[in-house]
Amino acid sequence: MFYDLIIRNARLEDGDMPVDIGMKDGNILVIGTIASGGPEHSGQTEIDAGNKLVIPGFVNSHTHLDKADLLSRMRPDQFGGTLDENRRLIREFKENYTIPGMKERAGNVVREMVRQGTTAIRTQVDIDLTAKLLPLTAICELKEEYDGIVDMEICAFPQEGVLKPGTRELLEEALTPTDHRLKGGADLLGGLPLVEKTGEEQKRHINILFEIAKKHDRGLEVQIDESNDPEDFMLPYLAQKTIEEGYEGRVSATHCISLSKVCDETARETIEKVKEAGINIIVTPSCNLITNFPDRQGFRPYNSITRVKDLVENGINVAMGTDNIRDIFYPLGNGSMIREMHVLATTTRMSGIEDIAHLLSIASLNGARIMGLDYGVVIGRRADLLVTNSATKRGVISGQEIIPYVVKNGRVVSQSQLTVESLHA
Ligand SMILES: [Zn+2]
Numbered sequence: 001m002f003y004d005l006i007i008r009n010a011r012l013e014d015g016d017m018p019v020d021i022g023m024k025d026g027n028i029l030v031i032g033t034i035a036s037g038g039p040e041h042s043g044q045t046e047i048d049a050g051n052k053l054v055i056p057g058f059v060n061s062h063t064h065l066d067k068a069d070l071l072s073r074m075r076p077d078q079f080g081g082t083l084d085e086n087r088r089l090i091r092e093f094k095e096n097y098t099i100p101g102m103k104e105r106a107g108n109v110v111r112e113m114v115r116q117g118t119t120a121i122r123t124q125v126d127i128d129l130t131a132k133l134l135p136l137t138a139i140c141e142l143k144e145e146y147d148g149i150v151d152m153e154i155c156a157f158p159q160e161g162v163l164k165p166g167t168r169e170l171l172e173e174a175l176t177p178t179d180h181r182l183k184g185g186a187d188l189l190g191g192l193p194l195v196e197k198t199g200e201e202q203k204r205h206i207n208i209l210f211e212i213a214k215k216h217d218r219g220l221e222v223q224i225d226e227s228n229d230p231e232d233f234m235l236p237y238l239a240q241k242t243i244e245e246g247y248e249g250r251v252s253a254t255h256c257i258s259l260s261k262v263c264d265e266t267a268r269e270t271i272e273k274v275k276e277a278g279i280n281i282i283v284t285p286s287c288n289l290i291t292n293f294p295d296r297q298g299f300r301p302y303n304s305i306t307r308v309k310d311l312v313e314n315g316i317n318v319a320m321g322t323d324n325i326r327d328i329f330y331p332l333g334n335g336s337m338i339r340e341m342h343v344l345a346t347t348t349r350m351s352g353i354e355d356i357a358h359l360l361s362i363a364s365l366n367g368a369r370i371m372g373l374d375y376g377v378v379i380g381r382r383a384d385l386l387v388t389n390s391a392t393k394r395g396v397i398s399g400q401e402i403i404p405y406v407v408k409n410g411r412v413v414s415q416s417q418l419t420v421e422s423l424h425a
Contacts, residue, residue, distance in 0.1 A: 059121075060122070062322075063121060094128075113335035115414050168212065190222070243276060290330060341359045359397060
């Protein structure tokens, strides 16, 4: 039993001849033909991909596990509120959070994600004066419990802003905890400038983020420009500030929806700046599109999505996340990255052959790059792989959301199959 795991008859690209993949100690050791018979040619476990595509695991680059599945705790009269009502409601929930309750909700959603092929997650965790560090404690425990099944990176997210007295201290404690229950604490710092009232305050918010991130030597992920209102356009400032602070390559910007609303010339200049700053862009297609701004005057109140195709064509690293799953801000979702790719393809009209390849990278390799994971079906890389249900990339996106085998660190962590009891013509 030389290999820990062998996947036989795996197709790596559309139309390629199938190969075998041998894995040992969590890495890909061989891609080619592994003869049968003899201990040096066998694996502790062997699975048959059946000539279907084997691809790198999905990376959910942006979600909110602390709020995941809050819908299961909501009464019927709490649905469909305005933004203000929802903010009050989330505060009410936060006042009553418990660590076991949060771990139960979040754990259920993590298992849903893994079953559907997610091998790495970057989650936001609210850090604010209401729930304080309880959500971080719960998610840090969860991260430890799921070690070896899914990689988790935790982003300390100031949902209520950073200008209120006491918030900054709380964020710093989240990044470098003195309380042992917080384990290593949060891995990086999040941001949400839009929650501050004026443009000047939003810039101050960004400035403070850089101060904290630099002090603790951490990366940044800023949720920015969440509406398609060209007045809410902080991305150029974030890019400028990233360059001024020497933080190139260490910042991600999530949403960036206003970029779709500004004129082509401004968009082109901004994308150039984003490139110079080495900023990664993270899109969350379903969540981006569902947001409604009924009180905004002068433009359609429905939201949009950033210029994904332009960004990709200009060499920007674009990744993707599901964002909220079944909570007050997004009442649907099941953690499926295939479903998100479908929404992304549809809303960005990315349906050509090259587009399909880009979509799969957006859902996997590009997110892995942000998280510093060595992904790819390549010898020597981490064996975080999916045996899919289709022989083509397009088929992976438009087929059933079933991942027959999810492999994490060279070990099968999930096995699923499509069962049809009966089908009548
Ligand atoms: Zn989010």
